[in-house]
Amino acid sequence: MTALFYIVRKSVKNSLKELLRKPGKLALYLLALAVIAGVIVMSFFPSLRASASAPLFWFTGILFLYIVLFVVLAVVKGMSGGDAIFEMSDVNLLFVSPVDPRRILVYGVARMAKSAFFAGFFILFQANSLANFGIRYGGVLLTLAGFVLSVVVLLILSLLIYSATNGRPGRKRLVKLLAALPFLPLAVFAAASYLQTRDVLAAAEAAIQSPFLTFIPVAGWTAAGVSAFLSGATGAGLLYFGANLLLGIGLIVYLLFSNPDYYEDVLVATETAYEKKRALSEGNLSAATAPASGRRVRVKGTGIPFYGAAALFGKHARENFRENRFGFLTLPSALIAAGAILLTLFVRELWLAMQILMWMQIFLIGTGRGLKETYSHYIYMIPETSFRKILWSNMEIVARTLLESALIFGISGALLKSDAVYILVCAAAYTLFSLLLLGVNYVFMRFTGADISAGLLLFIYCIAVLLVMAPGVVLAVVIGSAVGGDIGFLTGLLVLCGWELAAGLVCFALSGGVLHHCDMPVFRTNK
Amino acid sequence: MIDALNISKRYGKTLANDNISLTAAAGEMTVLLGPNGAGKSTLIKSVCGLLRFEGGVTIGGFDNHTVDAKRLLGYVPEFPALYPMLTVFEHLEFIAKAYRLSEWRADAEGLLRQFELWDKADKLGKELSKGMQQKVSVCCALLPRPKAVIMDEPLVGLDPHGIRELKAAMRDLKSGGRALLVSTHMIESVEGDWDTTYILNGGKVAAVCRREGLPPGKTLEDIYFSITEGDSTGGGNSTDKADSTGEGGEGV
Numbered sequence: 001m002t003a004l005f006y007i008v009r010k011s012v013k014n015s016l017k018e019l020l021r022k023p024g025k026l027a028l029y030l031l032a033l034a035v036i037a038g039v040i041v042m043s044f045f046p047s048l049r050a051s052a053s054a055p056l057f058w059f060t061g062i063l064f065l066y067i068v069l070f071v072v073l074a075v076v077k078g079m080s081g082g083d084a085i086f087e088m089s090d091v092n093l094l095f096v097s098p099v100d101p102r103r104i105l106v107y108g109v110a111r112m113a114k115s116a117f118f119a120g121f122f123i124l125f126q127a128n129s130l131a132n133f134g135i136r137y138g139g140v141l142l143t144l145a146g147f148v149l150s151v152v153v154l155l156i157l158s159l160l161i162y163s164a165t166n167g168r169p170g171r172k173r174l175v176k177l178l179a180a181l182p183f184l185p186l187a188v189f190a191a192a193s194y195l196q197t198r199d200v201l202a203a204a205e206a207a208i209q210s211p212f213l214t215f216i217p218v219a220g221w222t223a224a225g226v227s228a229f230l231s232g233a234t235g236a237g238l239l240y241f242g243a244n245l246l247l248g249i250g251l252i253v254y255l256l257f258s259n260p261d262y263y264e265d266v267l268v269a270t271e272t273a274y275e276k277k278r279a280l281s282e283g284n285l286s287a288a289t290a291p292a293s294g295r296r297v298r299v300k301g302t303g304i305p306f307y308g309a310a311a312l313f314g315k316h317a318r319e320n321f322r323e324n325r326f327g328f329l330t331l332p333s334a335l336i337a338a339g340a341i342l343l344t345l346f347v348r349e350l351w352l353a354m355q356i357l358m359w360m361q362i363f364l365i366g367t368g369r370g371l372k373e374t375y376s377h378y379i380y381m382i383p384e385t386s387f388r389k390i391l392w393s394n395m396e397i398v399a400r401t402l403l404e405s406a407l408i409f410g411i412s413g414a415l416l417k418s419d420a421v422y423i424l425v426c427a428a429a430y431t432l433f434s435l436l437l438l439g440v441n442y443v444f445m446r447f448t449g450a451d452i453s454a455g456l457l458l459f460i461y462c463i464a465v466l467l468v469m470a471p472g473v474v475l476a477v478v479i480g481s482a483v484g485g486d487i488g489f490l491t492g493l494l495v496l497c498g499w500e501l502a503a504g505l506v507c508f509a510l511s512g513g514v515l516h517h518c519d520m521p522v523f524r525t526n527k
Numbered sequence: 528m529i530d531a532l533n534i535s536k537r538y539g540k541t542l543a544n545d546n547i548s549l550t551a552a553a554g555e556m557t558v559l560l561g562p563n564g565a566g567k568s569t570l571i572k573s574v575c576g577l578l579r580f581e582g583g584v585t586i587g588g589f590d591n592h593t594v595d596a597k598r599l600l601g602y603v604p605e606f607p608a609l610y611p612m613l614t615v616f617e618h619l620e621f622i623a624k625a626y627r628l629s630e631w632r633a634d635a636e637g638l639l640r641q642f643e644l645w646d647k648a649d650k651l652g653k654e655l656s657k658g659m660q661q662k663v664s665v666c667c668a669l670l671p672r673p674k675a676v677i678m679d680e681p682l683v684g685l686d687p688h689g690i691r692e693l694k695a696a697m698r699d700l701k702s703g704g705r706a707l708l709v710s711t712h713m714i715e716s717v718e719g720d721w722d723t724t725y726i727l728n729g730g731k732v733a734a735v736c737r738r739e740g741l742p743p744g745k746t747l748e749d750i751y752f753s754i755t756e757g758d759s760t761g762g763g764n765s766t767d768k769a770d771s772t773g774e775g776g777e778g779v
Contacts, residue, residue, distance in 0.1 A: 297612070299649055304613075304620045311624035319612040376608040380577050382625045383597035516592040520577040 003099050004107045028459060032121065039124050039137050056227060059133040061208040063143065064216075064223035067150050068183075071219050074154035075179045077269070078161025079172050084266075084273035085112045085155055091270050095263050102256045108266075109156060109252065116151035120144050139230050149241065150222040153248040157218075159266065160251055182220070186212040214240070217247060297322060309388035312379065316369045316396035328399045329407070332367070336360065337407045344412035351493070353412060354426045358433050361401075362465055365437040368397030374445065375521055386515040390508075394438055401434040425493045432500035439507025440465055445518045446511040468507075472499025528553045528599075528675045528706035529574060534582040536569050543569040544580065545730045551675065551708040551723075556701050558717050559710040560751055561727035567710040568605055570727070571679045574708070575602045586675055598626070601673030605680045605710075607660035609652030615639065615663050616648040619670055626671045638666040642692055658684045665693060675706040682716050690716070714748045721747065726754050 019026045085108040086094075094104055123144045130140055165171040189212050194203035207213065214224040225240030299322070306314040321327045326334055336357070344353040365371070370393035373379045379389050405427035413423035444461060473496065480492020529551035536544040543566045551557035559567045573580040576591045589596035609618060616635065623631040639645040642662040647655065655663065661684045668676060678697075682690050698720060700707055711717055717724075724747060726734040733754045736747065 297651060299614055299651065302614060302617060302649070304617055304624050307624050307627050309625070311621055314624065315610070315613065315617075315621050318617065319610060322612045377575070377577055377602060377604055378608075378621075378625075381575065381597055381600065381602055383594045384625070385594065516576065517579060519579055520572065 003094075003097065004103060007094075008107075031459075035124050039127065039140055054132050056133050056135075056230060057205060057208045059130070059135065059230075060213075060223050060227040061204065063146075063226060064208070064213060064219050067147070067219040067222050070151060070154050071179070074158040075161060075175065078158040079165055079175060080162075084269040085109060085159065086266055086270045088270060088274040091263075091267065101263065105252070105256060109152065112155050113148065113152050116148045116155070117144075119151060120147040123147060135230060139226075142229050143226050146222045146226040146241065146244075149244050149248070150218050153218055153244055153251070156248055156251045156255065159269075160255055162269070163255065182216045185215065186210070186220075218244060309382065309384040309392040312370075312373065312382075312389065312393040313395040316393070319369065320396065328396060329403045330367075330400070332364075333400060333404050336364075337404055340408045341412050341415075344408075345415060348416060350409060350412060350416065350418055350422065350426045353408065354430055357408065357430055361430070361434055361437060362462060365397070365434060365441065368394065368400070368438075370394035370397055370438070371441055374515075374518075377520060380515055380520060386513045389515060390442065390511075397434065397438070398431075401431050405431050422490060422493075425490060425497065428497045429493055429500065432497050432504065436468065436500045436504035436507065437465065439504040439511065440468060442511035442514050443507045445521070446514040448518075468503050469499075472496055472503065475499060528587055529557075529584070529677070529708055531570070531574055531584045532582055534570060534573055534580050534584070536566075536573055536578060536580040542730050544573065546582075547727075547730075547732055548582075549574075549708075549725055549732070551706045553674070553706045554701060554704045555722035556697065556707040556709060556717065556720050558721045558724040559708070559727060560712075560714065560724055560747075561733075562755055563712075565727040566730040567727055568679055571677055571708070571710055575600065575677055598671070599674040601668035601671060601676040603661075603665050603668045603676070603678040603681045605683070607657070607664035607684075609655065609660050609663055611651060611653035613652055614649050615644055615652070615655070618652065618663055618667055622667045622670050628671060631670060634670060634672070635666070638669060641696070642666060643688060658686055658689060661685055662689055662693075665696070669696065669700075673705070675708070676700055677708045679710045680712065681709065682711065682713055694720070714751060718747055724750075726751055728755055 019029060090104070090108070095101075121144075124140060127137060127140050130143070135143070161175055165175055186207055189210050190203050190207035193206040194200065197203055197206075213220045221240040221243050225237050225244070228234075228240060229237035301321075302318075304311055304314045304318055317328075320330070324331050329337070340353050340357055343356065344350060370390070373393045379393060382389060409423050409427040409430070412418075413420075413426075440461065444457065444464070448457070476492040476496040476499070479495050480488045482488070483491045529549070531547065531549040534544050534547045534549075535542065545566075547566075547570060549557070549570070559570065561567050569578065572578045574584050574591065576584070576597070584591040586596035587599045589599070591597075591600075610621075613621065616639070619631075619635040619638070622628075623635065636645065639648055642665065644659065644662055644666065647659065652660070652663070661681070665678075665681065668678075681693055685693060694716065697707060697709070701720065709717060722738055724736040725732050726736070734750065736750055741747070741750070
């Protein structure tokens with residue numbers, strides 16, 4: 001164990017030393033600590049009660065669905081390569097050392113708990129949204145604890161699934177069946193409720209409040225446990241959290257005693273994760289962010305349409321249609337569209353959904369192929385002007401955003417029987433916001449020369465987007481209020497569209513010649 | 528063909544390239560040698576216009592950021608970066624279309640056959656091994672028939688056949704009047720073909736060697752180790768001042 005403690009001690013010490021040398025990173029960590037400290041301090045003030053405007057069971061349902069997403073990911077990963085709980089350095093140095101493999105596994109799982117905490121860190125920023133369900137700051141921390149616990153359990157589950165199904169197709173089918181089985185009673189109950197009431201919301205409410213949800217390991221137990229704590233049923237909360245904990249411990253014990261030679265089982269996932277990190281640091285962002293699924297891609301149509309800089313768009317179109325059957329509408333964007341349509345049905349307001357989508361777009365804009373293209377050399381070497389290359393390399397995300405807008409606002413607007421002009425204006429505000437975000441990204445590249453750490457860049461970028469948008473929002477509110485009524489609201493949205501367009505164009509103008517004035521960015525992985 | 532003048536590149540406090548000047552003439556192979564961290568890749572990326580730098584670079588007389596310069600330049604990066612969802616042939620088609628090449632199909636097929644990739648033409652980028660990716664990367668760089676070709680560690684990861692073919696391709700390029708600028712650790716891989724070698728150390732040009740200026744009985748390897756390890760027996764007249772090319776550093 002001394003060797004493992006040594007690694008942990010030295011890693012922590014060296015990370016702290018590195019932080020002192022990098023003020024930007026230090027500022028981010030201090031901010032993170034301040035947020036955690038802030039939430040903890042606030043949780044000691046029971047007078048700061050949140051006023052509930054939505055019933056708690058909806059929160060239970062949302063948390064349940066969110067963790068189900070991680071359950072699905074864990075099962076899929078388990079059947080492909082397992083989850084990476086070790087680093088390549090562990091494989092090369094620890095696995096060949098005379099340290100007990102069981103202790104090494106505990107070390108790996110403990111380290112993953114840290115990663116799970118950071119994965120759930122964003123929950124702390126949801127305090128305002130959670131307040132709508134009457135959840136106070138203590139409840140936010142509790143939600144984070146439940147999330148971290150379930151993610152750690154799922155990591156071990158994923159490893160176990162890989163260990164049990166590797167190279168055994170029959171067992172994979174069995175795991176799929178077993179994974180779906182606990183959800184069956186809930187699905188049947190929800191379907192029966194719908195047939196009885198013919199009301200989707202009523203059926204969903206009945207399903208969430210039914211005991212069938214609490215029978216589902218990990219996702220159901222976490223959602224029910226957090227909700228039980230929040231509604232004062234501490235005993236029930238402890239029971240559900242304890243069940244998750246016991247499951248995790250049971251899985252570790254099973255793994256240790258059934259298969260102490262687990263090194264082979266973790267190798268594939270570790271190597272895959274390492275290759276991705278290496279691809280990132282070598283500038284091969286396309287390879288690093290390509291779906292890791294073992295799905296065999298069938299090459300049917302081939303060829304790249306268009307010439308010159310437009311060939312970039314032709315290439316993106318070919319890549320998109322080959323990668324997924326929806327073409328420009330990727331699977332994540334299709335899921336977001338479906339989620340947004342559902343959300344609109346709940347909140348009954350298009351502009352509220354638009355607002356949430358715009359927040360998400362701040363982070364999702366980087367998933368476009370145009371920005372990824374700047375990480376490899378081709379776009380710099382093509383003999384065309386910087387402007388033409390930037391323009392055509394971003395046509396893919398423009399097409400995607402237009403499709404998303406048409407789907408989300410078209411379907412939601414039709415279901416809510418909204419006015420056509422209102423639908424169009426919402427779609428325009430969302431699409432033009434994407435244009436503005438692209439512009440801000442290129443301005444950053446132009447003026448920082450892309451020579452800045454990813455974390456710090458993201459932080460400054462978010463602040464910059466808020467600052468650029470603020471005058472437009474203020475202007476929209478002032479003019480909208482002055483006009484008043486529904487017309488005023490529409491006018492306000494139109495003003496916002498105008499601001500987004502103008503600010504976006506100014507950003508693009510400022511970023512002129514960006515491909516000649518920046519270092520080809522390198523994704524820093526801190527591996 | 529490739530002229531770099533007083534290139535300096537700084538990463539924070541680190542000076543990766545310190546006032547480096549370099550010329551790669553048409554019909555010649557110019558080699559960059561140096562230990563890890565000497566600044567070879569940084570210099571190559573600066574010449575290709577992938578990094579900002581102080582100083583100036585021209586390709587065929589055009590500033591390296593201009594469209595005219597890019598049309599003349601082919602680049603094989605140190606790490607091959609292929610698109611996972613494009614087939615091998617589509618990589619070449621993409622380059623052909625982006626460079627507005629005409630009659631490129633026969634050339635593409637020729638390159639793929641030369642590098643034993645023709646039977647992999649329909650394979651996706653993500654399905655290729657690292658060595659094959661490197662070969663595709665070479666084919667992409669050579670397809671537009673560039674007048675100047677820059678290769679950063681091009682032989683790393685290649686199998687023996689690939690190494691033989693790439694060396695042959697480099698000789699063909701040289702005899703075809705192209706300017707070649709090659710960065711490598713493998714001195715023996717360029718021993719037979721180099722014309723000028725720049726030995727970089729600590730971000731500076733430590734020596735410039737012309738093949739005809741080598742002392743009798745001395746190899747490029749001898750010179751390299753005498754410069755980088757301070758072996759007084761290897762370099763012969765390595766203490767001479769800059770040679771007639773005027774790039775700075777010691778001339779041999």
